[in-house]
Amino acid sequence: MTSTPPPGHPILQALSRRSFLKGLGGGATLLWTAASTGCGYFPAEEGEAYAPWNFPGGEERPEYIAVGAAILAANPHNTQPWLFRITPERIDLYADMSKSLGAMDGLHREMTIGLGCALENLVWAAAAAGRRAEVTLTPDDADPTWVASVALTPATPEPSALYEAIPRRHTNRGRYMNAAPPAELEGALRERVFEPEVHLTFLVEDAERAAFRSGTIDATKAIIHDREMNHDSHVWYRHTKEELDRNRDGLTLDATGAGATLRALGKVVGRPTADEAGQHWLDATRDAHTTGSAFCLLSTPDRDSRREQLLCGRAYQRLHLWATTVGLAMHPLNQMAERQDREQLLGLEPRFTNLLHGLIGSDQMGAQMLFRVGYPWDDALTSPRRPIDWVTR
Numbered sequence: 001m002t003s004t005p006p007p008g009h010p011i012l013q014a015l016s017r018r019s020f021l022k023g024l025g026g027g028a029t030l031l032w033t034a035a036s037t038g039c040g041y042f043p044a045e046e047g048e049a050y051a052p053w054n055f056p057g058g059e060e061r062p063e064y065i066a067v068g069a070a071i072l073a074a075n076p077h078n079t080q081p082w083l084f085r086i087t088p089e090r091i092d093l094y095a096d097m098s099k100s101l102g103a104m105d106g107l108h109r110e111m112t113i114g115l116g117c118a119l120e121n122l123v124w125a126a127a128a129a130g131r132r133a134e135v136t137l138t139p140d141d142a143d144p145t146w147v148a149s150v151a152l153t154p155a156t157p158e159p160s161a162l163y164e165a166i167p168r169r170h171t172n173r174g175r176y177m178n179a180a181p182p183a184e185l186e187g188a189l190r191e192r193v194f195e196p197e198v199h200l201t202f203l204v205e206d207a208e209r210a211a212f213r214s215g216t217i218d219a220t221k222a223i224i225h226d227r228e229m230n231h232d233s234h235v236w237y238r239h240t241k242e243e244l245d246r247n248r249d250g251l252t253l254d255a256t257g258a259g260a261t262l263r264a265l266g267k268v269v270g271r272p273t274a275d276e277a278g279q280h281w282l283d284a285t286r287d288a289h290t291t292g293s294a295f296c297l298l299s300t301p302d303r304d305s306r307r308e309q310l311l312c313g314r315a316y317q318r319l320h321l322w323a324t325t326v327g328l329a330m331h332p333l334n335q336m337a338e339r340q341d342r343e344q345l346l347g348l349e350p351r352f353t354n355l356l357h358g359l360i361g362s363d364q365m366g367a368q369m370l371f372r373v374g375y376p377w378d379d380a381l382t383s384p385r386r387p388i389d390w391v392t393r
């Protein structure tokens with residue numbers, strides 16, 4: 001054990017605040033920049049971009065309740081890469097390839113996992129709304145964008161705690177307590193991974209957590225120094241209220257997990273460059289994102305299988321919904337897996353590929369979804385969503 005104060009300690013919070021302010025350039029520059037760029041403060045979670053979180057709202061049609069839940073799912077960079085064809089008897093789910101993350105997700109692996117997350121919400125919500133949902137994955141080999149077909153048949157409504165958690169689940173990027181997890185946590189997570197293909201690795205010992213933490217920090221550095229990845233990631237950053245209202249997607253300052261003062265200053269100081277945003281991300285990865293009780297990996301035998309990616313997405317979403325019901329926070333940390341994709345695509349030295357095999361303890365399983373779990377210091381804020389009528393075909 002080192003003598004470093006635990007993350008969350010006031011000294012560390014003050015330090016990270018100070019470095020953020022330094023990065024922003026100091027108070028006087030702040031005000032000058034705000035005035036000269038016309039950027040301005042706006043409150044979090046207000047306006048049409050956040051309206052879909054009022055779920056189910058007044059909606060009574062089961063198929064629309066199901067899709068209204070699906071669009072609230074976790075998804076990579078909040079690209080919301082989904083399209084739905086909706087009838088009372090059937091919902092078809094398609095990948096929207098125009099929402100690709102480019103070099104950040106060159107294999108479209110994360111996109112497919114995000115579609116699996118949407119599917120999981122859809123199924124719990126259909127059950128609550130009185131519909132049995134029978135899912136067929138990848139129904140047509142000739143159309144790889146058609147990822148699932150869900151047949152709906154009338155059934156007794158089955159409300160559930162996971163259904164109730166759908167509008168309360170948010171990715172929490174703030175600082176977590178470094179407290180040991182409850183003894184039952186590992187078992188509770190394992191028993192909620194229903195899919196035999198999906199393997200859960202649970203890292204809780206100091207040495208395991210340190211290896212995950214340093215690997216994640218190194219992978220973040222590799223990403224921000226990879227111009228293409230850093231650029232393609234930054235394209236999805238929404239800074240102003242106008243950008244948010246127009247796109248209703250992407251990553252926002254309010255969802256970074258930073259405190260209220262920093263978020264307010266960030267809004268008025270103006271849009272960061274891709275390099276500045278990358279540096280803030282790296283700082284936050286060191287200071288806040290790698291705190292928590294445990295790190296987890298979901299892996300499958302065939303990393304490139306779209307079916308297995310969809311199953312991983314379903315499992316992740318289920319775990320996050322369950323964590324929400326017991327007051328635990330979760331946060332995907334996929335930098336190492338994103339670098340593994342890059343190594344595979346560009347034929348690079350398999351540095352992170354090997355690191356991930358070491359963490360999983362097998363080179364027969366491929367890492368799909370990495371995340372942390374723990375007790376948060378603060379609640380997470382919601383991220384924007386496109387409404388159903390923007391994502392139907």
Ligand SMILES: Cc1cc2nc3c(=O)[nH]c(=O)nc-3n(C[C@H](O)[C@H](O)[C@H](O)COP(=O)(O)O)c2cc1C
Nearest residue numbers: 074075076077078110113114170171332333334383
């Ligand atoms: C496949 C996948 C990969 C993700 N990877 C990361 C990640 O590496 N870092 C991160 O902060 N969030 C990651 N996320 C979380 C998304 O950014 C988040 O779900 C999205 O912004 C919507 O926000 P919400 O989960 O609060 O609704 C990932 C989500 C999915 C489904």
